[in-house]
Amino acid sequence: MMLAIMSWMPAHGFAAEPTDSGTPSYVPGIELPAGEGRALLLAACTRCHDLRGLSAYKGYWNREQWQSMVATMVKNGALLDTRQMALVSEYLTSHFGRDRP
């Protein structure tokens, strides 16, 4: 997921580490709450960046904005199908979504 996160997440503070498959993977850098979509988020997003930036968004974006971000990241190469995109968007909305009017 994420180049916008290219603008946000693009700043990975943790080094990429090669996985068994040889694909680099970033340390998330954040404790993510349990929930459906968490594993997908971790798998898809940390291929390109860490997830520390999520905390800076907490409380600001609504469902539509998170869906837009997930769609952008899929365009940027995140490996999520339509069902998985919905799950990740819902997870982000539930745990990092808008908490103000």
Place this chain on the structure above:
Amino acid sequence: MTGRLLTSLSLQAACLLLVPLAVAQNVRIVQTNSQSEVISLIDPASQSVVAEITGIPVNHGAAAAPDGSRLYFSSEAKFTLDVVDGSSLQIIREIPLSGRPNNITIGKDGRHVYVGIMQDPGGIDVIDTGRGGEKVRHIDTGSRVHNPYVTPDGKYLVAGTFGGSNNLVVYDIDTEQLAFALYPPRDDTDLEGVRPMAFETNPDGSTRRMFVQLSDFHGFTVVDFARQQEVSRILLPELPESARDPGPYNRAPAHGIGVAPDQRTLWVCSRMNGHVYAYSLPDLSYLGSVKVGSHPDWLTFSPDSRFVYVANGHSDDISVVDIQGMSEVRRLKTGQAPKRNITVVLP
């Protein structure tokens, strides 16, 4: 020996003169931190972080009024342009934008701030800074705007974009009409486009050349502004693969470029190599490189062209590089994921 001593004393005297001048001028390096709500202010006289601005989550672009009375920051979390008082460093206004912003710039006269909108359909929001500030117009670029600039003479608004029919667009700033455009996309992917750029001026202040970074290009292009065309491409020297950052680099292996205020050197960031590379101007001879932090992303200069400040997006710090000595002289801890930075003189 005496000559050396005198030279040394002269240098020390010059330094003593420069420090009070810098303090008197209240020069600050303003460093955004793209994964936090904090902006770091660095005093180049002490080379230390001396203040913070808080409350601007996912701050991306930064600009300052010509007199330093107002600072402007875009927030990707709030979708706003936040106006900060240059004296109190408090937010005094949040201006809603048409979409998720990226970088911003300000006109030479300070009357308008231009905000690049990265969210489809993109474009540039024009903010009138009078009466506290409000969005007054939107320039339809037909593309998502990553980095807008105003040329040093204040006559043109330039933007590097994604998804346009051309991804470098130049507008007459008075009429906001397109003057020329370059760089059609090489493919239809989302991240194909124009990245940061820098401007070299003629003796009369008009723009002579633009130095432009592109997606997937580890270097920069040279654009003759009057001829409105690219005249050359320069690849950065590469380090052995074992010494390179494994990436990925968001398809921008080289991101961040600037011309020193004295117009004598051009500095270029390499995310891939974790170095900044220097070229002399106007001949573009390679001068050397300096190792900095992880994923250098942006840079700005001290007004006297003695230091370049390099924001290291992955190591959460800023490298202070001595331009004459071609060496990193200080590494300052910032907030999380420092990126865009500017040099300002506060009131």
